[in-house]
Amino acid sequence: MLLLSEVMIQSPDVETFEELIELIKIRRQGTTFFRIDVKPQFSDTPEDWEDRLEAAFT
Numbered sequence: 001m002l003l004l005s006e007v008m009i010q011s012p013d014v015e016t017f018e019e020l021i022e023l024i025k026i027r028r029q030g031t032t033f034f035r036i037d038v039k040p041q042f043s044d045t046p047e048d049w050e051d052r053l054e055a056a057f058t
Contacts, residue, residue: 002024002028002034017042017044021056028058036053
């Protein structure tokens, strides 16, 4: 299971929501489940952030 909080903790160099999206696309390989357990606190986080993260994972 891929946890959003773990991805963010392990990647402190990610500074934008778009960088996070790209990271999720990379980290999804070999993983069946994705859990969104925190809200990204980037200044560019859109209102539909959960949908966009889910889309990046699938």
